[in-house]
Amino acid sequence: MCCPFSGDKAECCSTHLIDGDGTFNAAGLDGFMKAVKLAECGLSYAVVSIMGPQSSGKSTLLNHLFHTNFKEMDAFKGRQVSILSQTTKGIWMARCAGIEPCTIVMDLEGTDGRERGEDDTAFEKQSALFALAVSDIVLINMWCHDIGREHAANKPLLKTVFEVMMRLFSPRKTTLIFVIRDKTRTPLENLEPVLREDIQKIWDSVPKPEAHKQTPLSTFFNIEVVALSSFEEKEEQFKEQVANLRQRFYHSIAPGGLAGDRQGVVPASGFSFSAQQIWKVIKENRDLDLPAHKVMVATVRCEEIANEKYSAFVSNKEWCALEEAVKSQLVPDFGKKLSSMLETCFSGYDDETTFFEEGVRMAKRKQMEEKLLLLVQPAYQSTLEHMSSETLEKFNKAFESALSEGQGFAIASRNCKTSVMKLFDEQCKGAIIKQSEWDSSKVRDKLSQDIDAHIADVRNAKLSALSSQYESQLKELLNGPVEALLQAANDETWPAIRKLFKRETDAAVSECSSALSGFEMSEDSKKDFLSKLRSQARDIVENKAKEEAGRVLSLMKERFTTIFNHDNDQMPRVWTGKEDIRAITKTARSSSLKLLSVMAAIRLDGDAADRIAETLVLTLLDAKKGDKGSTANDPLASSTWDKVPASRTLITPVQCKSLWGQFQRETEYTVTQAITAQACLIFMLFFLIASLGSFQPFIQLFKFVHLEANKRSTNWLPPPWAIMALFILGFNEFMTLLRNPLYMILIFVTFLLLKALWVQLDIGAEFRHGFLPGILSLSAKFLPTVLNLMRKLSEQGQTPNNPRVERPHES
Numbered sequence: 001m002c003c004p005f006s007g008d009k010a011e012c013c014s015t016h017l018i019d020g021d022g023t024f025n026a027a028g029l030d031g032f033m034k035a036v037k038l039a040e041c042g043l044s045y046a047v048v049s050i051m052g053p054q055s056s057g058k059s060t061l062l063n064h065l066f067h068t069n070f071k072e073m074d075a076f077k078g079r080q081v082s083i084l085s086q087t088t089k090g091i092w093m094a095r096c097a098g099i100e101p102c103t104i105v106m107d108l109e110g111t112d113g114r115e116r117g118e119d120d121t122a123f124e125k126q127s128a129l130f131a132l133a134v135s136d137i138v139l140i141n142m143w144c145h146d147i148g149r150e151h152a153a154n155k156p157l158l159k160t161v162f163e164v165m166m167r168l169f170s171p172r173k174t175t176l177i178f179v180i181r182d183k184t185r186t187p188l189e190n191l192e193p194v195l196r197e198d199i200q201k202i203w204d205s206v207p208k209p210e211a212h213k214q215t216p217l218s219t220f221f222n223i224e225v226v227a228l229s230s231f232e233e234k235e236e237q238f239k240e241q242v243a244n245l246r247q248r249f250y251h252s253i254a255p256g257g258l259a260g261d262r263q264g265v266v267p268a269s270g271f272s273f274s275a276q277q278i279w280k281v282i283k284e285n286r287d288l289d290l291p292a293h294k295v296m297v298a299t300v301r302c303e304e305i306a307n308e309k310y311s312a313f314v315s316n317k318e319w320c321a322l323e324e325a326v327k328s329q330l331v332p333d334f335g336k337k338l339s340s341m342l343e344t345c346f347s348g349y350d351d352e353t354t355f356f357e358e359g360v361r362m363a364k365r366k367q368m369e370e371k372l373l374l375l376v377q378p379a380y381q382s383t384l385e386h387m388s389s390e391t392l393e394k395f396n397k398a399f400e401s402a403l404s405e406g407q408g409f410a411i412a413s414r415n416c417k418t419s420v421m422k423l424f425d426e427q428c429k430g431a432i433i434k435q436s437e438w439d440s441s442k443v444r445d446k447l448s449q450d451i452d453a454h455i456a457d458v459r460n461a462k463l464s465a466l467s468s469q470y471e472s473q474l475k476e477l478l479n480g481p482v483e484a485l486l487q488a489a490n491d492e493t494w495p496a497i498r499k500l501f502k503r504e505t506d507a508a509v510s511e512c513s514s515a516l517s518g519f520e521m522s523e524d525s526k527k528d529f530l531s532k533l534r535s536q537a538r539d540i541v542e543n544k545a546k547e548e549a550g551r552v553l554s555l556m557k558e559r560f561t562t563i564f565n566h567d568n569d570q571m572p573r574v575w576t577g578k579e580d581i582r583a584i585t586k587t588a589r590s591s592s593l594k595l596l597s598v599m600a601a602i603r604l605d606g607d608a609a610d611r612i613a614e615t616l617v618l619t620l621l622d623a624k625k626g627d628k629g630s631t632a633n634d635p636l637a638s639s640t641w642d643k644v645p646a647s648r649t650l651i652t653p654v655q656c657k658s659l660w661g662q663f664q665r666e667t668e669y670t671v672t673q674a675i676t677a678q679a680c681l682i683f684m685l686f687f688l689i690a691s692l693g694s695f696q697p698f699i700q701l702f703k704f705v706h707l708e709a710n711k712r713s714t715n716w717l718p719p720p721w722a723i724m725a726l727f728i729l730g731f732n733e734f735m736t737l738l739r740n741p742l743y744m745i746l747i748f749v750t751f752l753l754l755k756a757l758w759v760q761l762d763i764g765a766e767f768r769h770g771f772l773p774g775i776l777s778l779s780a781k782f783l784p785t786v787l788n789l790m791r792k793l794s795e796q797g798q799t800p801n802n803p804r805v806e807r808p809h810e811s
């Protein structure tokens, strides 16, 4: 409750601290403290109390002395009823207006009051103890005429004061000012010794604990004596003396002031709590241990202040914004900003707790620090993580560009890592929170590991790209030539493949070796890498050989067909009847068998020559000469070649045998076709002559030509099915010729005669030695040959049924 008066009176803000029933008005005190801003005073405040008999003018004195507005007894009313009634009940509190430092005054209920009864001194003692525990200066109001009197009203009061003082364990040094009211003409100089003697006597008579048996009064109290004229009778003098007394309360706590040597002051911010606790202890009639109380007050207050500071920090806008920002991004000067916020918080705590027990406040500060650091730790962590991921990103970019600029892998990785780690360390310095002892070593280690892992990934990728590059390069260089060499299989095939393999592999290995120099690989790893490349090259060749071996049958057939159907000049053959089909077939088969023998095994290592080719020729090509039916000593009845490991075998002997069988079956048709082509001409002639009715000479001519032609190739006639096919397919053509036969007959007869002459004269052989000798020889042979031919025809016309007897010998 603030007083409604203006001026000084309005500043006093009096409140009823403890009511008549002993109830403590905590809310009132808090309101009072806020109104007078007591909490901000630290230790710069003083508390003054007044005690004294009831209606001894205490409130009046305080109001004049400190410009307060305590309730006073109405002088007129009091006189009228001639009974002095109690005005102040319990304890009131007000601020002394206009006095520095802030001075709080407590107006106590009068002692020895009729209202509480003669024997009820409990409240009196309680309030006295409270005043002594809380105040720096205690005014003891007494009537002048009571000095020296045996039964003076203030004697029990003083006894009480001294007794309770003993219960404060380590009492604070209190200044007792004895205010002598209604002073008489007797000068103070005479009165004071008497009063001091009385006080000493009372002190001596008070029972003391063992520790204070010999303790002088002055250890606990500064005794001051002041005398005032009667307010009622000499008001002017009273006011003047009060004004003089007021002067002594200015700067009362300064050294030499009224309370200059006070001890154990509770800091102003703890005053409310302290006063409540003291009153509580007093009410419960427990011992009031002031030192322990001070520690307790400090503990409670420091904790309260710490909690206030913590809450203020948590709701601080700046902190909230920072906390939010670090979740998504790296905040520049994070450490500086947060350290400054924490510093403000800690210094605020320090300022407010500065007057509390050092040990207590430091302990509470530590607790608050820990709590706050726990609060901000995630933000710090998140900042480090941002820095770490940014650094990793920077590293990736720098590393990539260093590599693209052509720097060696190892040098680039080392340089980039060193520079980004340096940058990270600098950033970490900027994130350091002064108040903490956190370090970034764990995050740093993790970052370093991440960078190393990235380097390893890139390295593996680069090496595997290098390996793939050389592999495909080797594929390009080896596949085509190896394929061509294998398809042109001959005795030089594998030596040529080996040469090619060595040349290309050595070149690739040397090129790759220089490309690896930037990686600073260990000798062993480099060796491993290059030997892998070599084995890749070998695989390429081997795979190609396997691939070709897989289609060896079609290659053999192809080769057979090519050789069979083309002459030595690579010109397509025309089966005129003079070709030696048997010899051509043998040559073609022999060449196809060579292809099979080349493809039967891989011969990349230039091992001792195997005997595959010989075995195949002996067993397959020349088999007809040997014992055809015997398989007991068949060298091809095996799954392995002699001296050839299984790993290098592409076609096993038994596979070769079966392939050869298949090859022969599938090429037989080509041979048959050739023979048929030769026979066909003769057959056609025979048929035409027969159809004209002059069968006999033409049959003889046909037989002759046929036999002559077959002497050079084979004795076979075309198979019956071929003859049937010719009949069926050629029927239309025959019919056409039959309708217009003369022209065709002429052509055929001419052709047959010429053909017979060609065979008989062997014109091809004659011209082998040159054109002129050929002409000369032919001109000599022409006539006899024609005659011989005519003779043979006529002879065969006469004996047409036994060609075997008449078959001419080969010349």
Ligand SMILES: Nc1nc2c(ncn2[C@@H]2O[C@H](COP(=O)(O)OP(=O)(O)OP(=O)(O)O)[C@@H](O)[C@H]2O)c(=O)[nH]1
Binding pocket: 053, 054, 055, 056, 057, 058, 059, 060, 061, 071, 072, 073, 074, 075, 076, 078, 085, 086, 087, 088, 089, 109, 110, 111, 181, 182, 229, 230, 231, 232, 233
């Ligand atoms: N004789 C005399 N009377 C005074 C003096 N000062 C005040 N009084 C009178 O004493 C009466 C009581 O004054 P208060 O100031 O109410 O006294 P108090 O000690 O506060 O009384 P309680 O609060 O009831 O204990 C009033 O009528 C005052 O006029 C003084 O110096 N001498």
Ligand SMILES: [Mg+2]
Binding pocket: 058, 059, 060, 070, 071, 072, 073, 087, 088, 107
């Ligand atoms: Mg009063």
